[in-house]
Amino acid sequence: MxxxxxxxxxxxxxxxxxxxxxxxxxxxxxxxxxxxxxxxxxxxxxxxxxxxxxxxxxxxxxxxxxxxxxxxxxxxxxxxxxxxxxxxxxxxxxxxxxxxxxxxxxxxxxxxxxxxxxxxxIVAEHRLGAGRGRTNLLGIFCGTGVGGGLILNGELWLGGGAAGEIGHTVVVQAGRQCGCGRNGCLEAYAGRRALEQTARLQYDAGRPTVLFDLMEQQGRTRLTSRVWLDACLQSDELASGLITEAARAVGTAAGSAANLLDIDCVVIGGGLATRLGDRFLGDVRAAAQPVLLRPETANQIVLSELGDxxxxxxxxxxxxxxxxxx
The missing domain is CATH 3.30.420.40 (ATPase, nucleotide binding domain)
Structure with a gap:
């Protein structure tokens, strides 16, 4: 080379x-x-x-x-x-x-x-991944927080520089407080840090969960994506409920954005979504379907192909x- x-x-x-x-x-x-x-x-x-x-x-x-x-x-x-x-x-x-x-x-x-x-x-997914051949894409990536990116008419759309910041789209009026200081943001429901805070509050209030035992068993100091997956695989009610709620929030936001911008593909990625895979994707699609003007396009919500x-x-x-x- x-x-x-x-x-x-x-x-x-x-x-x-x-x-x-x-x-x-x-x-x-x-x-x-x-x-x-x-x-x-x-x-x-x-x-x-x-x-x-x-x-x-x-x-x-x-x-x-x-x-x-x-x-x-x-x-x-x-x-x-x-x-x-x-x-x-x-x-x-x-x-x-x-x-x-x-x-x-x-x-x-x-x-x-x-x-x-x-x-x-979303640039990588558009050129080399799940968005190849598409013209209008939205990326929603769930990791520590929730971020978004837009491809419109085949080009990365920046707006004033922060276009696509879907993590701070309000999905629940007067909902949970987000790290940005506002209430009801998507990130407050689907970001890993916010999910951990919510799980901790409910655990401290007496709700049973294996989440924190798994965290210690895996030598972690935080609830990683792997911990969430393992808890869901054990049918932990708290973990499964919070992840379903997160996916529904993502689906609601994705459907609304697709209606606004005539998006032909939504790519769901980030460590949390990628680890949870088809389980998470199915709940996202189910939540998006009643929101979409064309419900049949829910299957155009797909997982990232490029992962980490x-x-x-x-x-x-x-x-x-x-x-x-x-």
Whole structure:
């Protein structure tokens, strides 16, 4: 592979940092995952990003000089043109603007493109995944929070920069409080962090559940997607009820958005949705069907095909686009 022919894609999440080394044709050369530091703020997180990229290059047996550009998908509010994460409430300490592209660019001496993580993900699904051949797509990705991204008329739609932020669409009037401070947001029902908070409140109030026993047995300090799946497989009433409620909230939001924008495909992804798979998808479709103007299109709500690679792959693709257009 020729020098300066590779792109690095980074999916910066609240709990993990997924990196990919990607060829110019979109094929994946290597993968490396790191953990997102829970303390230390932006400095600690971006140092971990640097370390994870360096480990990725070692794994691929490639020098840093083989990298032409880096793309980073980050959660929260993004100023893509300036390369700044304005706010990322799901990452500890990221409550002020952080010039991510400039900092990481200085680390590696290459141009860095920054995008919202779900906007990056829907680009990857559109070109290489579940949205291939579609013109108008909505991505809803359920992880620590809930994010969204839009492809309209075949192009990533940014609006003023935050288009597709479906996680803060209100699905329940005067509902649960969201991390954003408002009530009834989709994220308050379908984000992993909010689900854990709700489960903890109900457990502390005396409702039985295996969730926290499974968490300890698996050596975890939080309710991971695997913990939720295992609890549901054990027919745990609390876990199953909350996951069904989450899927219904996603379906309601997806159906309403599809009506508004004439969406021909909704891609459901993120760690929680991907792990729960067809069980989650079925409940999403069932909730969307009575909302949709064309109920028969509920089967156009599909699961992500790219899984954990989605955000980092999309970030690498967007970085390649930026490089080609520069």
């Amino acid at each position: 020729g020098t300066m022919n590779l792109r690095v894609g980074v999916d910066l999440g609240a709990t993990k940092i997924q990196t990919l080394l990607v060829a110019s044709d979109g094929s994946i050369v290597a993968r490396k995952r790191g953990t997102t530091p829970a303390t230390g703020g932006p400095s600690a997180v971006l140092t971990r990003v640097q370390e994870t990229i360096e480990q990725l290059l070692v794994r691929a047996d490639q020098p840093a000089t083989a990298v032409a550009t880096i793309g980073i998908g980050a959660p929260g509010q993004i100023d893509a043109a300036a390369g700044v994460v304005l706010q990322a409430v799901n990452i500890a300490g990221w409550d002020q603007p952080v010039p991510v592209a400039g900092i990481v660019g200085d680390m590696f001496g290459v141009p860095v493109a920054l995008a919202n993580d779900v906007q990056a993900s 690679d989605c955000g980092a792959l999309g970030a690498a693709l967007l970085a390649g686009d930026r490089l080609a257009g520069s």
